[in-house]
Amino acid sequence: EAGVVQSPRYKIIEKKQPVAFWCNPISGHNTLYWYRQNLGQGPELLIRYENEEAVDDSQLPKDRFSAERLKGVDSTLKIQPAELGDSAVYLCASSLPPGYEQYFGPGTRLTVT
Amino acid sequence: GQNIDQPTEMTATEGAIVQINCTYQTSGFNGLFWYQQHAGEAPTFLSYNVLDGLEEKGRFSSFLSRSKGYSYLLLKELQMKDSASYLCAVRGANQAGTALIFGKGTTLSVSS
Numbered sequence: 001e002a003g004v005v006q007s008p009r010y011k012i013i014e015k016k017q018p019v020a021f022w023c024n025p026i027s028g029h030n031t032l033y034w035y036r037q038n039l040g041q042g043p044e045l046l047i048r049y050e051n052e053e054a055v056d057d058s059q060l061p062k063d064r065f066s067a068e069r070l071k072g073v074d075s076t077l078k079i080q081p082a083e084l085g086d087s088a089v090y091l092c093a094s095s096l097p098p099g100y101e102q103y104f105g106p107g108t109r110l111t112v113t
Numbered sequence: 114g115q116n117i118d119q120p121t122e123m124t125a126t127e128g129a130i131v132q133i134n135c136t137y138q139t140s141g142f143n144g145l146f147w148y149q150q151h152a153g154e155a156p157t158f159l160s161y162n163v164l165d166g167l168e169e170k171g172r173f174s175s176f177l178s179r180s181k182g183y184s185y186l187l188l189k190e191l192q193m194k195d196s197a198s199y200l201c202a203v204r205g206a207n208q209a210g211t212a213l214i215f216g217k218g219t220t221l222s223v224s225s
Contacts, residue, residue: 004155033213042117042200042215043156091155101146102213104155 002026004105006092012111018080021108025073025094032069033102034077035091043091049075082112115139117216119201124222125191133186133219135201147175147186148200150218156200160186188221196223 005024013019025032030051035043046065048056051072060067064083069075079086089109093102116138125131137145144163148156162168162177162184174187186199198218205214 040217042202042217044215045213101158101161104148104157106155 006105016081023092029094
């Protein structure tokens with residue numbers, strides 16, 4: 001069974017530029033999460049989807065971050081414009097119902113210069 | 114507030130036993146997870162506790178005491194490949210349902 005797929009794996013952009021990350025969850029997993037992990041820290045939830053619906057986006061900086069999960073499968077996380085402080089690893093995870101074990105993708109390492 | 118504490122770093126030698134502690138204070142509790150994360154890789158699931166007591170899975174065991182807000186991960190017969198960061202995470206409860214709150218991780222270095 002394929003795991004959670006993310007792309008790109010690495011991205012380097014200049015500040016004020018836009019960037020987008022893509023995630024394909026494990027087939028059949030209705031719940032999808034986007035986390036941000038800063039160096040030396042644990043992952044922090046940005047947004048959680050149940051199918052197409054964003055049910056927890058309280059930690060998403062909505063002035064510059066947006067996300068979508070069309071058709072309840074793939075998801076895209078966008079930052080526009082990026083700031084230096086956005087440099088981090090962006091992890092996507094998926095699970096069966098939200099209480100189940102979360103499976104993480106390899107992440108996208110973003111560097112903003 | 115929400116707070117999860119675990120030691121920043123630990124060292125051990127091959128073949129030894131190491132215990133990584135985690136204390137938590139969260140608004141609501143619906144289970145505690147341990148994840149392993151090798152440098153530059155995604156976290157991978159190790160264990161899950163929702164009731165008090167010890168859960169054993171091969172060389173790894175995890176313990177939970179809900180009354181004390183305390184858990185530990187026990188790693189036996191350490192191997193070099195166990196060098197990694199170990200993340201304690203609590204599934205709390207908020208208006209939207211469930212959320213996984215992670216600690217900062219404990220970096221374990223295993224030497225020969």
